[in-house]
Amino acid sequence: MEESLLLMLSNLLNLQNNLDPSTSTSDASLSCSTSAAPLLFFTIATILTYISSKGVTKPEAEYSVSAFRALSTEHIWAMEAPLRDAQWRSLYGISYPVFTTVVDKLKPYIAESQLSLPSDYAVAMVLSRLTHGHSSQTLATRYGLEPYLISKITNMVTRLLSTKLYPEFIKIPVSRRRLSETTLGFQESTHLPNMCGSIHSSAIKLHSLPTTLINPSIYYSHSGFPSILLQLVSDHKKIFWDVCVKAPGGYDIATHFRDSLLYNRLISGDIVWDKGLNVRGEYVRPYIIGDSGYPLLSFLLTPFSHNRSGTPAQNAFDEALTRGRKVAQEAIGLLKGRWKILQDLNVGLNHAPQTIVACCVLHNLCQIAREPEPDPWKEPEENGHPPRVLENEKSSNYSGEDARQALADDLYQRLSSR
Structure with missing residues (x-):
């Protein structure tokens, strides 16, 4: 139990002693019935409020913006390049340098959409879906977002890949x-x-x-x-x-x-x-x-x-x-x-063509960058x-x-x- 919570309970006990000092045995039952019950409810409410304010760590926290930011900025340059890129490929299908290339090229267009999420985080989320084939429901659970928002971000990023980057990488x-x-x-x-x-x-x-x-x-x-x-x-x-x-x-x-x-x-x-x-x-x-x-x-x-x-x-x-x-x-x-x-x-039929073309653009990026070829x-x-x-x-x-x-x-x- 955290020290702050123990201190809170100790203060509550001191408050009980001040409000309801020790009484005679004959008055004890009356004391419990008149003052202990309200204090008990007050104590429970206080503990629940404390827990709510602190929050509970969820398993999906590793996919939060802060976790992604820590991985991509704080630790990425401390890792050896082969290890770094192998980890990045396992998560997003491409090495870190290729990932930053994609983000840099899409960032101006994503900024125009006024998306509430950072551009690199949104691109990483979509690449994770394309790489592993996750459904929008699976990613919604993992990233703590609504499925409709996952679909919206996927549609936006694949549309940009298939239109803005197509002329540059498919010629x-x-x-x-x-x-x-x-x-x-x-x-x-x-x-x-x-x-x-x-x-x-x-x-x-x-x-x-x-x-x-x-x-x-x-x-x-x-x-x-x-x-x-x-x-x-x-x-x-x-x-x-x-x-x-x-x-x-x-x-x-x-x-x-x-x-x-x-x-x-x-x-x-x-x-x-x-x-x-x-x-x-x-x-x-x-x-x-x-x-x-x-x-x-x-x-x-x-x-x-x-x-x-x-x-x-x-x-x-x-x-x-x-x-x-x-x-x-x-x-x-x-x-x-x-x-x-x-x-x-697993995308809507109207968005299937652009998703396919987006994957083709990313394929060319991988071939041009000489990324390791997966099992076909x-x-x-x-x-x-x-x-x-x-x-x-x-x-x-x-x-x-x-x-x-x-x-x-x-x-x-x-x-x-x-």
Whole structure:
């Protein structure tokens, strides 16, 4: 028992003696009935008031603003960097320097929202949710806040990540230097020239669907769970240079691709990659690669077959494509491994796309900073059927066929001459 509480009880006993001094035995029972009872109630009330004023330490205190401030300012610089960053990653998914980078970039926008919580504390709370996949109810209990406030802060931070930081950290490689670096990087692993990206799609599982949806069946993926489609293009370093989240999980990937801004910019010639090659008399522009579920176009090359049933040259090309496609598949595995909320997305449907894109932005930050790669999330291999060629795609499809065959023949000749 604390010394201050003992002193309080002692003073109360002295008060009892002054108000009700010792009496004769005959008067003792009367004394107890007239003065002891009120003093007892007064004593209990005083103790309860004292306890209320002191407060009771809750288990969640380690997640309070003061505890976070102590960890992030008072102790952080006294720790060895590897230990510090390992602890930070276990809590928030990223090292302390990367965390401060995110906070510094978001702080001006968070300040405009007049949030009652410190910016770094709010960002840490959201990163904790993205890293561990916690629900708003779980974080509400842990941080001593209302669930609606947790959701509000999550929506604000993910919106800022997906809008304000997206243009800085997710960029199409249009500069000559970056385009050359990317194509050379892919060429080292695939032996195919002018490859500048690997496209892949993944169904992001939704924890639940709103009961008010008119047609919920369109959200169910081929694997049978409600989801939203994520389409991304990765470079050779598993850094995303384009991200699109526009379609329910039941859509096919070709339809999703054709609805994307990337497709419209490529098909219209808005994106100019000034790095064309002449391969066996065919003009080969910089191109991305994808599986058979995507349309074959001059800027998107797909396999000849999914079971290696082509000619030796075509099979060699398909094997090279498999190595290139593996980069994007591994990148998605890292994305879901780092941000476990994407394994079972427990946010409102309206905020699901921005949450997914926010995680992609954070993934790029981690790859650029060379953060340790987590155990990747394993996804089932899916090969879609070749989609129908649209009328406006015919010219590009013919060019894609010619470029693909020229690359296959050139690759096979080089491999055979070794």
